[in-house]
Amino acid sequence: MKKSFLAVLLVTAMSVVFLTTFTYAMTFTYEVLFSEERLDRNAMIASVDLSDMNREEARETLQNEIRDWQEQAIVDVTWFDDVLSLPGSVFEFRVEETLDHYFSDESDHEELIVHVRETSLEDQLRSLTAPEDIIRIVDMPELMDQLEAEASALNLEISIPLRDTLEPFERLEETVTVSVSRGVDQGPLLEDWLSREPEWLVEAGEEFRVSDELSPFNGGELMNILSSGVYEAVLTMNFDIIERHTREQRYPNVPLGYDAFMDGNGRDLVFRNPMDTDYVIGFEEASGGLSITVTGYELPYMMEVRLEDVRTVDPKTKVTHTRDLEAGESRMDSFGENGEFALVMRSRFDEFGELIDEEVVSRDFYRSVNALEERSSLEPEPEPEPEEEPENDGFPENGNGEFPDEFPDNGDWDDWDDWNDWNGGNGFPDNGNGIDGQNGNGSTGNGTDPSNGNNSGTGDGSDQNGGGVNGTNGTNGPDIPSSTDEDGNPIKGM
Template sequence: MKNRHLIQLLAPMFIMTVLYVGVSQLGVFLYEKITSVSFIQNAEAASVDLSGKTKKQAIKLLETKVESWKGEQEIMLSFDGRDVLLESDAIAFHFKESVGALKEQGNSPLIVSIDEAGLNGFIEERFPGYHLDQFPGLQKRIEDATSMLKVEETINLDEYFEGEENVFYAGELDKIEVTPGLSSFIDANPVIDIPANARFSFLEFLDSNGSSVSSPDDLGPVASLLYELILHTDLAIAERNISTGLPPYATLGLEARVNPVTGQDLVFMNARDSAYTVTFSLHDNTLKAQISGMASPYEYKVRTTGKKEYPPRVVKQFSAFIPQGVLATTQEGKKGRLITVYRDKYSSDGDVIDEERISEDFYAPANRVEIWPLNAAETDATQSDDVSVQDQEDEDGSSESDSEGSTEGIREDSPEIEGDDAAPADEEEGAMDEQQSPDGNKNGTADKKDSSDVKTATKKKKEEK
């Protein structure tokens, strides 16, 4: 009896407890079920619309999209002259975490992780000699690209490559004239830093360092050697000037002129994330320099083509102050020169992967100026007549006819002209008229044809025949 009363007493309490716990758990279950039926409107993950989807539906949809993306994606890694397709095996997608981290509005990225060992093995296989540690920041860049399921993108590994300190090129100019200005500049600036992601101007560098050197002759060797150095790197030339004539210390195609007075400058750009360092040294009459920085997988070489030379012309002047048989020269002639400069980019395998046309340098020839005695003008004019007559004989095929009408024949046979003081001037004028005849025949001027002296000389010619 007592047990029955105890059961009757405890039974209601047990039932009430079960009901209380069951109802509370059922409420939580129903609440979660109701609140997780759909997402907030316009919710997206990696541009995949998930509006109105349950979590399971969203996860399933994302899994399908990612599998399709793996077969379509063309994310390329470009480096050392090669472009390789990124393998997606090293990329892990976390769908539940991605759905749980969705933003209420907007496009949310997927949560991804990359197997570092797998990515490192991929780089070592496709780019022999390199490994993941040499590309800090690359892993994050790949995660950003894949988390948005980008189908096409090229990731340039040059932007992330960091090698050891390396000397890219060393050059020198020998047998230069060491001026006080040049020596002062080297003493004050043995090292020039070219900052990362910056523009470098030679004139601005002079101003910022308070340099007093202003002569282009003092700065020419430094600017030319600096220009030669940067042509062996990836530095981009923005401005460069040359002299009117190639200086004796410079190599054709590698000269650069800087003049603070006229504003002629040497400007170039460093697009790398690391700086370059240029060091100068002066030994006797030799200027040496080298450029160094973080190592690059590429090598840059200078190539020249189309080299030509143009001979100078001779300009003759006549003066009464020059004695007979004496020749004075007021300006020595110089050859003109032309050359085209290219910069070739080589991969680590020695293959040319790019060529850049840098410049076409032209130095005009300088005329040779000679001063002759005044009485040499007659001889010079006579020689010009002979050349003109010979040219006419070749054209007409009749030397007999030409000799009869030549001014040289008139000078020999006509007494009227032999005693005339103005004869040399007339002969020179006749030669010019014959050379300028548009139809190729020797035609004198109207005044020359009507001259009684010319008629007399022609008549005597006929009589002699």
């Protein structure tokens, strides 16, 4: 009985072992002979999870990821501040070749196999603002290797500076690219600051705030002279100006067009380095002031910063009135200051001197300062009225002039012409007598040649008697008093 039970138990155990072994063997045989090959657990290609996927599943997953990458990825090739964004068509993703390596266990990396189409890449490079022979000076195999390495990992942001892929004999060297001078007195504060040989690193693509470096000066003219020099230097380097201010009246040592006012209280000078390489701004003591330099790679084009439409605005005069000045007086308290205007332009030229582009950087305007004049508010005293003219002492006026101050002495008839014109000339024309002077009634008259002035004749105007030639009669005019004195005697010389 016991032997039968043991026999049955042995047979049952052997049957279970047989069935289990058979099942596993058949499963293994099926997988080897009939199932599709699958990737290992946790398998990844270019950060894409392909765990336990067969070839078809892996292919579809990779193609979807590549399609998304081509739509979203930013692939830039830079040449200083010129950026060339490459299209996805430049890259050829070889999915089947990549899967062949993985399923054959020959893959020694976890990236996609990518090929850059060289002809397409060269066509893109020619659109850069770069030397005309850019294809010659660039090591194309090196550039393609860098692009393929970045794309094979499906990185979404790729940027490769061309200066790092130049042929050995075309490699660039760092130098002082810009130097700007400013006149300023060397005070203790500036001397101490310069003795530390300050240098500012302006990293590629980064913004820079000048107030962070000039805080020891805490506003004032010295800070603004330094910021002005920095502003001129970075303008010439074609840096982007983010923030910049001008003062109401520029300091004398700050050139027109290059004001960069900072007050240590919020107003700042901020710029950005758009290049694909770092630059260093340095400060050195110089004769009569200091120099500001920018060190780095020489720009691949020529820069020009210039002023246009420079104008001067004359000041107006503001007048106030005061009682401190005498009537009619005035004085200038201030002559004011001229206003200014300038248009700041920046231009780029290629290696042949041809204009690439230009821009208006700023329109700088400084208002004029009014002149101040004070004038007296007192009324001037009125001018005295003119004196009345004396009466004519009984001598009639003939309407043709005024009496002379005195008559000539006897015998001085040569002076007659000098004062004769007081009555319009020609003697006493209104009495109707002769030319040389007659009495008022035409009965007597003096001759034309009285040698002593006493030979006056008598007559009716027609005869010529008595010591001279009597004047000829004309038509008698209105009666006037005889030319006699108060005793009745004739006036000499008349």
